[in-house]
Amino acid sequence: MSSFAQQATWIWYPGDYEIWLSNKMQNRRTERGTFFPVFWKMDNHYVLMDFYKTFTLQQPKEVNIYAEGTYNVKLDGKAFEGMPSVITVPAGTHKINIKVFSQATVPAIFVQGKTIVSDSGWLLTFEDKEWIDETGKTSDISATQWVNADYGSFNNPLSPPSKFSLPTQPQAPVSIIKNGNTSLIDFGKETFGFLQLHGIKGKGNINIIYGESKEEANSDDHAETLDRIQFNSTVNTDSTLPLSKAFRYVKVETTSGITVDSVSMLYEYADVKDKGSFACSDTLINKIYDVSKYTLHLATREFFIDGIKRDRWVWSGDAYQSYLMNYYLMNDDETVKRTIYALRGKDPVTAHINTIMDYTFYWFLSVYDYYMYSGDSAFIKQNYPRMQTLMDYCLSRRNKDGLMEGLPGDWVFIDWAAGLSKQGEVSFEQMLFCRSLETMALCATINNDATNANKYKQLAADIKQKLFSYYWNEQKKALVHSRVNGVASNNVTRYANMFGIFFNYFTPAQKQEIKTSVLLNDSVQKITTPYMRFYELEALCALGEQQHVLQQMKDYWGGMLQLGATSFWEEYDPSKKGAEHYAMYGRPFGKSLCHAWGASPIYLLGKYYLGVSPTSSGYATYKIEPSLGGLQWMEGTVPTPHGNIALRCDTKQIKIRSTEGEGTLRIKSKTIPKGNNISVKNIDDNIYEISIKPGIDYIINYKGL
Amino acid sequence: MSSFAQQATWIWYPGDYEIWLSNKMQNRRTERGTFFPVFWKMDNHYVLMDFYKTFTLQQPKEVNIYAEGTYNVKLDGKAFEGMPSVITVPAGTHKINIKVFSQATVPAIFVQGKTIVSDSGWLLTFEDKEWIDETGKTSDISATQWVNADYGSFNNPLSPPSKFSLPTQPQAPVSIIKNGNTSLIDFGKETFGFLQLHGIKGKGNINIIYGESKEEANSDDHAETLDRIQFNSTVNTDSTLPLSKAFRYVKVETTSGITVDSVSMLYEYADVKDKGSFACSDTLINKIYDVSKYTLHLATREFFIDGIKRDRWVWSGDAYQSYLMNYYLMNDDETVKRTIYALRGKDPVTAHINTIMDYTFYWFLSVYDYYMYSGDSAFIKQNYPRMQTLMDYCLSRRNKDGLMEGLPGDWVFIDWAAGLSKQGEVSFEQMLFCRSLETMALCATINNDATNANKYKQLAADIKQKLFSYYWNEQKKALVHSRVNGVASNNVTRYANMFGIFFNYFTPAQKQEIKTSVLLNDSVQKITTPYMRFYELEALCALGEQQHVLQQMKDYWGGMLQLGATSFWEEYDPSKKGAEHYAMYGRPFGKSLCHAWGASPIYLLGKYYLGVSPTSSGYATYKIEPSLGGLQWMEGTVPTPHGNIALRCDTKQIKIRSTEGEGTLRIKSKTIPKGNNISVKNIDDNIYEISIKPGIDYIINYKGL
Known part of the structure; x- marks a missing residue:
């Protein structure tokens, strides 16, 4: 990943836009129509920012300047009059300074010329400490701290960072049940976005009760989210509600005198593409993987958030798991960095x-x-x-x-x-x-x-x-x-014991002891959240218990699917019944039915079944330790910074192709693995290592243990 | 000064509005049409704020709620739905919480009921740390830091702090000299505000060159401030320029095809009333006092700023002198606190x-x-x-x-x-x-x-x-x-030596030595700024040299008046000639001709001639040591927190009336001072102290030394 952008892009002080955007996003939560903000400190951007870069030009060039805020432009320390939108930079080496003040939004600039562009090579400071003395001389002992500019994917001068919003797509309900003035609308699966009311006519109130479950949408008293709207319209009117919500079901109630023709929604999503994949011989695991993907995508918005119905906040422990899943699915750096900055x-x-x-x-x-x-x-x-x-x-x-x-x-x-x-x-x-x-x-x-x-x-x-x-x-x-x-x-x-395993703090003997004394010991308090199941199953995988973990996944995540889950939950206790599953925090529908931490199979399947992980930064070197865990076959891709590692594996053959980095495939085999272009190193009894170079199709035949 | 407001008022987190307002104000500087911001860090407000107060009501009461930002309201921890503008608080003891998010402006509230009002008794925090556990229980070990609310004089719910702007008054020029397409307009004295162009017609450019001096307004190349406007109007149009400026003269030039009928201005000022006064037998000193007052008023805006033409920033050293002058003229606490918060x-x-x-x-x-x-x-x-x-x-x-x-x-x-x-x-x-x-x-x-x-x-x-x-x-x-x-x-x-005198760091003997060796020694580098003249003359006054200082004031400040000054300058060197006086920082008109620190006679005359200063906080006790310094008579008032101390003094009689505090009048007299209601204490050879109680007219006859 280059530290220099390839084209002109909007730039700002590192972390400032991320903090600003997270303020905006995290203050959209409502609980039963009431604004429900976070309880920790929200920070704020620097309102005044100095940007500069030095350029060497062969020919004079015109440069276009865009800024969010009031600004000035200096060439070699001399200011242009006013706020110029175009300047001409003469041939030679020149320093361009742009200083921007913006209170409501983050100071940001976009500079576009043939060779002069705004990118992460620009240096920024929030205090330039450039005073002048009584003779007009500028201070010569500077202690100014300059940092490289931060940027995102705002490459259009007319779409500045402050105007950013997630894209949307229309979605229609799959069923509507009308009962007098009440309609119960089912969108078929957990979804997120802006409800749209079409053909509103008359005068009166419309009550909208959202539900992740049918029970919630039907519970006027206990549904977690709702909207109440007043209308007075003599002609047919459409309305898109201002705040996006999470739901599968929506109950729309109208008072007498007002009618609504139909209801649809705008699905709101982060446009982050999948680069990783996983498929295997077990259809339930494939279903779990797909619902995990959907869960993670729903909870991947401007930032990696916890869940989509309730908090919609950026929580570090939740985001930590989303990062890890992300590395095996979308591998989107921007959302990771944005979330890390916002949290800090x-x-x-x-x-x-x-x-x-x-x-x-x-x-x-x-x-x-x-x-x-x-x-x-x-x-x-x-x-x-x-x-x-x-x-x-x-x-x-x-x-x-x-x-x-x-x-x-x-x-x-x-x-x-x-x-x-x-x-x-x-x-x-x-x-x-x-x-x-x-x-x-x-x-x-x-x-x-x-x-x-x-x-x-x-x-x-x-x-x-x-x-x-x-x-x-x-x-x-x-x-x-x-x-x-x-x-x-x-x-x-279980907590410290399971972390100590994949942190590698225990001796091999201690690890085996803990497996028996803690991880597989039913008398130790059980874990009921997918959050800690993530680490529990990771610890077991790190101990080579993929077969056991596969069954656990099928039982636990499969259990949610059997209850009709279309996304994975904040907490799941198989011993509960019916609508009991929806309760948490002492509230009948307090539980989130779409929680990022529910999507951990993405990570487990990528890291511990496909078995791919970096051993040095940016996949310069990496390891592949595939483990079928009882599957007949599996295949998938794991994204790397500039490509991916594709893998297909059954009990007899492994196919691998990678686009970068130096890989080490480690397999157990009763006999020496064979194939074109491979050289095999025997590490230990029946354990072999094969070096994987980029751009080569490896087909390795082996006999699994 | 009470820490509780007497009525409902807009409240916010201490310092946050002050910082926000100073960001706005200090980023209005331009230099020759170019935005010219500060070079230090500008801070920002907390965007999310929790406000609460506990009230006890005999009867249920309706309470109106106004907020700048998105908000929720809780009564005893339970939220009202939506953003209620009116709530009913039942009888009994109840806690009201209001939590506000506002990114662009400072979170602020205004709460108005019969007994429940927003005032400085409300407590605020930017992190309430009120999490709930899995059972729904709120955290019970809180470390939340609550502080009392800050407020200003925003007592109207419909005029929130973010909408504040200084008042204005129309002013007309005193003379206009037309020369072809150019008019040189004289407003008669240094002033500040928004230029207004009346009856603009046609298509073309209007160049406006501002000058604190005629020479500056006539200098297209070197004037410090200017505006260039393009117009295309077939009907007569009026225009008020968007940025206020400092000037006495304005040159308005039009290109062919466009005409302007007339020019006026909106004088912009802080509506801070004078509470102190001074007059004496010397008309030049009276003139110096009046021009000092005007100078200080011009430089007293949202904050105490340095000068009105150029920086218009809040500088701590400059503001420090404005505070001291303020205590003897307007005694406005709000501008002092606002400036201290903004600086910090x-x-x-x-x-x-x-x-x-x-x-x-x-x-x-x-x-x-x-x-x-x-x-x-x-x-x-x-x-x-x-x-x-x-x-x-x-x-x-x-x-x-x-x-x-x-x-x-x-x-x-x-x-x-x-x-x-x-x-x-x-x-x-x-x-x-x-x-x-x-x-x-x-x-x-x-x-x-x-x-x-x-x-x-x-x-x-x-x-x-x-x-x-x-x-x-x-x-x-x-x-x-x-x-x-x-x-x-x-x-x-001179610097450390003169400060050591009024800081009282020297022995009496050292003080006398320094008077000769430094203060009255012409071979020690002379001071040319009114800024340091302030302290130099204060040191001399502290040594009892009022007669010498009076002459110095007449020479130095009188020197500026003789050169036609209508406000006092950033720097004055009597040895310079003509337009040389306007140069500074290597620029021909770089000097500010209206600089707060030029107004120091207000402080010197109040503190060292009328001789009044507090000896304990808030004038609970104070001293009066009048010194005529060669004047035949002087009279004046010195403001105290809830009133003032009025004084008239000639060589034979002193009249005093105060409204609060316990004063000690100390005078030198050849004979024992006499008068009704006075008891005299002989302190030292010919030095007497008389206790001054509030509400009594003292007429004290004495025989000056």
Whole structure:
């Protein structure tokens, strides 16, 4: 991924547009018609921005300038009069400065000439500190911090960032049941968008009750979202409701004196294309994969959001899973970066991200993951100062033992789980804290900051040592849940244990112990959210339990499908019945029936069945460890920054073709794998490695174990 | 000054509206038609705000709600549907929450009922951290920081803060000289506002060149401000130009084919009334006082700004003097608070205020001065966290000797003075730093923060000790200008020496030495700005040199009047001739001819001739030390928070009447002063003190020394 755009594009200060757009998006939530905003700090953009770049021209060139805001333009420090829309830059080397003020929207520019264009090569600052002394001389000791411009996909000068909205498509209902003044409309599956009323005539009120389930749409008292409209129209009128909503069903009620001819909707979506794919011999798994895709797409909007009915907010823990799924489906960098920027906000840090301690830690992890999957080191560099100040905040909140413990104002979330203790020093939080410190060390190294890399490494090592000395219970063969007042509890929960497996914090022997003592132990409190199922199943996959996990997927996600789910849920407890499934937070329809974290099979199938993941940044090197997990065959593609890795695999043959990077296929085989263009390395008993080069069709015959 | 408003008023988060308004105001500067913004960081408001207050009602009441932004309303935690404009609050004790999102303008509310009104008793936060767990229970360990609401004088629900603009009045020119297509229009004196063109007809261009001097208006190439307009109108049209400007003269040129019938202007002003006054037996001093008043009024706009032609920005050092003058003229708390908030901006601190080290220090001093003159301890409390983080920034930038030295990015300003060294550790900066630390100690005490009060006291004592051990030169009987690489220079400048006098850092003996060795020593570089003349003359007044200072005022300010000044200038050097006076910054008309700091006689005459100043906060106690300085008589009023102190004084009699506070009149008299209702205390040889109670007319006869 290049750090320079290929064409003229709208540019702005890194993170500012993302924060502005997330303010706009996250304040669209309503609950029963009432505005329902977030409860954490929302940040704001810099209103005044200086942009510059130096160009060398062979010939004088005309340059067109567009800006969002009031602006001036300087050539080599000398201002043009007014706000010029076209300037001529003479031949030679020249510096162009554009300074923009915009209060309501983010200062942004679009510059378009034959060779002079706005792109990420422009440098920006929010304080240029260029004063002049009494003689008119400009200050000569500058401490101005210049950063590279941020940009998106706004390549049209007449479509500036502030005007952006998601595209829409008309959708018609699949059934309508009329009953007097009431119509119950079914759009056939979970959907999202703007309801449209056609042919409204008369005077009166229209009540619209939205439902992800039929029961919800029929519940005037408990439906989570609704609209109430007053009309007075003597001619037929159409109306598109101003706020998009999530629903499958809509109940439209009219008072006497007003009628509505028909109802449709504008489906609103992020235009992000699929690059990855998965198909296999098991039709239920294929169905689960398809509904997962639909779920993830519905929850991928301006940002990766949690769910589409209720919060519609950007939550770090939820987004963390969407990023990982994204790498195996759309592999869209822009939505990842946008979400990471929006979550981080600005300094000063006054609370954990989303107020949740664990969510701060997921944010650190997400930055490094993004680097591994995209290779975008420019983003790491741009973000590093914000990583440092956020980590400073964490470090300032350690307790006397150097551990993270919930202080007033800190939400220790972990999972939605009945009776889960959040008191004291929770092992799960130390696990994520340790991994965050390791991430900081890695990012410090990418930034050539050896001093801090070393500092973070030592801090991480200290926490890791404490994780084992404080929490490992040799009888229980597991990390216990927490310490309270310095005393470790006897309670074992799954959280820290499963993360320790794919973080590779345990020895191979410990991993096997934990598999039995925790992961496959029914007496340890079960997980009921797809959110933590994600990590539980990942841990099992990391232990080679693909066959077991496949069955779990079929039971758990298949269970939702059997109940008629058209998208996956926030929480699923097979022991519940009927409309009980829709309740949460003490509200009959409080549960979200389309929650991003429900789509985790995308990630599991891509990473642990197709078995593809990067081993260095941007898939420069990667591994392929396919695992059929009992399937007869599977095939799919995994997207890489500039292409993809295509794979088909059955019990006897593997076909691979990649477009970039150096791959290492690792397979188990009773006999030596064979094929054209392959050289086989025997690693261990029956384990073989084959190097995969781009642009070559590999057909490898093997005999699976 | 009460911390509770008396009526319903628009309320917002402290500082946010001030920052928003200053962004708007400070980005109106143009230079020759080009947008010319500030070079420091402009901050931004919190876009999402939670407001609440608890009320107890005897009877149910209707309450009207207005908000700038999208909002919800909760009663005892339960939301009303939609955005209600009227709610009914039942009898009993109830909590009302209103949460507002507004991106483009500052979230603000206006609540009006019989007993329930929006005022500064409402509490606000930008992060309420009120999450709910999986059972629907709200978090019970809150760390939410609530602060009292800020407000201004927006008492009309239909005139919200974002719609505010200064009032205007039509003004006509006093003379017009026509010459072909060119008219030179004279408004008779320096003024400010929107030019109006009447009866425009035809097609063509109109060039408008503004001038504070006739020479500037006639200089197409060098005038600092101008407007160029294109018109195409077949009927007579009037036009008011969109940006207000400063000028006395305007040259209007039309191209052939277009005509303008006449020109007038809308004078734009802050509607802040005078409460103080001064008159005396010397007509030149009276004229200087009147022109000073006009100068200060012109530079008192939404904020106290520097000058009206050019910058029109909020500069801390300039504003500091306006505050002090304000206390003796308009005594308008709102403009002071608004300016202090705007200057401070928000965390994180990334630079000195206006990038200038000295200007950071003046900001600290201004907060405490405001407390002394207004008694507004609520403001000190609201501001204290911002004072602490700004001081943390300063403390983090001390050099190895614990002194403030210009680091890259720091502008060490001191004064506009040719050849003035800014290198190394400048004594003047340590002087202001020391005073800032003392101010912090005082404000910490007001905030019951004994630990920090002690810390700041010790830090101040350390700097004070170094000021004398490092900079005092016993031969020169003065503080030297600076140390470079640990070596004190031999150069004496006036700055630190004059501040040390009214800061009372010197012994009485040192003060007398400095008077001779520095203040009255012509071989020490002279001051040419009214800015530093302010402090130089203050130091002389503090030494009892009112007679000398009176003559200086007459020479210096009188000198500008003799040159035809109708407002006082940014800089005045009597040795210059003709249009040379208008040049600065290497530009022929670069100098501002209406600069707030030119108005300092208001302060000097009020504080050191009428001799009135508070000795405890809000004039609870105050002193009156009148000094005629050679005048035959003088009279005037000095405003106090809820009234004023009126004084008339000649060489034989003093009349005083005050409306609040406990005053101490201190006079020198050869004989014991006499009068009704007075009791006289002999303090020292010929020095007497008389206690002044409010509401009593004192007529005191004495025999001046």
